Amino acid sequence: MRLAVNSVGVVGAGLMGSGIAEVCARAGMNVLVGELTSEAAASGRARIETSFDRAMRKGKLERHDRDDALGRLSYTVDLDEFADRELVIEAIAEDEQLKVDLFSRLDKVLTWPDVVLATNTSSVPIMRLAMATSRPGRVIGMHFFNPVPVLSLVELIPSLLTEPATVERARTFAAETLGKVVVNAQDRTGFVVNALLIPYLLSAIRMLESGAACVQDIDLSMVLGCAHPMGPLRLADLIGLDTMKSIADSMYREFKEQRYAPPPLLLRMVDAGLYGRKSGRGFYDYSAS
Ligand code: 3HC
Numbered sequence: 001m002r003l004a005v006n007s008v009g010v011v012g013a014g015l016m017g018s019g020i021a022e023v024c025a026r027a028g029m030n031v032l033v034g035e036l037t038s039e040a041a042a043s044g045r046a047r048i049e050t051s052f053d054r055a056m057r058k059g060k061l062e063r064h065d066r067d068d069a070l071g072r073l074s075y076t077v078d079l080d081e082f083a084d085r086e087l088v089i090e091a092i093a094e095d096e097q098l099k100v101d102l103f104s105r106l107d108k109v110l111t112w113p114d115v116v117l118a119t120n121t122s123s124v125p126i127m128r129l130a131m132a133t134s135r136p137g138r139v140i141g142m143h144f145f146n147p148v149p150v151l152s153l154v155e156l157i158p159s160l161l162t163e164p165a166t167v168e169r170a171r172t173f174a175a176e177t178l179g180k181v182v183v184n185a186q187d188r189t190g191f192v193v194n195a196l197l198i199p200y201l202l203s204a205i206r207m208l209e210s211g212a213a214c215v216q217d218i219d220l221s222m223v224l225g226c227a228h229p230m231g232p233l234r235l236a237d238l239i240g241l242d243t244m245k246s247i248a249d250s251m252y253r254e255f256k257e258q259r260y261a262p263p264p265l266l267l268r269m270v271d272a273g274l275y276g277r278k279s280g281r282g283f284y285d286y287s288a289s
Contacts, residue, residue, distance in 0.1 A: 005087045013044020014091065018051070036077065091119075117140070142157075157186070
């Protein structure tokens with residue numbers, strides 16, 4: 001089996017999908033980005049272009065490299081256009097049923113014999129997605145971190161049925177093509193990073209809820225006391241509180257441990273549509289930025 005991948009598809013152009021599409025295009029890949037509506041595709045495109053501009057301002061990207069990368073990105077609302085892709089990375093909303101349905105549809109569309117079907121899920125078992133297809137050996141978890149262009153980690157998560165050749169193709173792509181650092185994780189909800197991170201973020205929300213300290217002081221404590229780049233509540237806002245709730249729900253379902261249960265404040269904020277940075281308000285107000 002040839003290890004190199006020549007064409008990539010990314011399904012979902014939200015926070016993570018657009019970041020993944022961006023790094024793939026910057027690494028020289030032709031990337032087809034799929035969304036449900038042309039409005040969603042347009043906002044994914046705008047997010048990518050903003051990130052390119054930011055990278056240029058920070059001196060991380062030359063103008064001609066940006067123009068080349070933009071030329072390698074195309075957008076569609078038609079899943080059939082993914083037929084010839086050699087690697088497809090799913091990055092839609094963190095909802096198990098939506099992902100299962102998508103994997104089942106992709107399975108019928110993809111024609112490349114050695115195709116790798118990867119998911120960026122943070123919490124849905126890879127096996128559930130694999131079993132929605134006729135080729136579970138080709139399905140693997142490739143979990144990126146937000147912001148994808150900045151954070152260098154990818155968790156690689158084979159299921160019990162993933163073929164070794166699929167693991168090697170996905171590893172080669174993440175490590176060599178994208179230049180990411182790859183760690184291996186078992187197919188357990190939360191993998192490595194979220195298994196450690198989510199209980200910490202939920203504890204910070206519980207601390208706020210209990211009145212022990214205010215938003216600013218909780219965050220300042222971890223930034224100045226532990227040298228974290230951002231405090232837990234600002235990080236929860238960056239991840240998205242709806243996504244946090246979905247991950248916490250999955251972890252609670254899997255392990256039945258109280259530390260994974262979403263606290264009432266998180267539930268109410270999600271009910272209210274206060275999803276964090278992406279909706280303009282979470283623990284902080286982003287409406288001016
Ligand atoms: N492309 C390339 N590089 C970029 C860039 C872009 N679009 N935007 C910024 N950068 C670079 C900057 O040049 C800078 O690099 P340097 O250190 O070499 O100068 C670096 O990224 C940091 O950028 P900024 O100085 O503009 O921003 P900050 O210093 O304010 O950092 C942050 C912002 C990167 C978000 C930082 O606060 C951080 O790392 N926070 C923690 C994020 C985190 O923990 N994410 C994980 C979330 S968990 C997850 O995603 C899993 C999911 O399943 C929940």
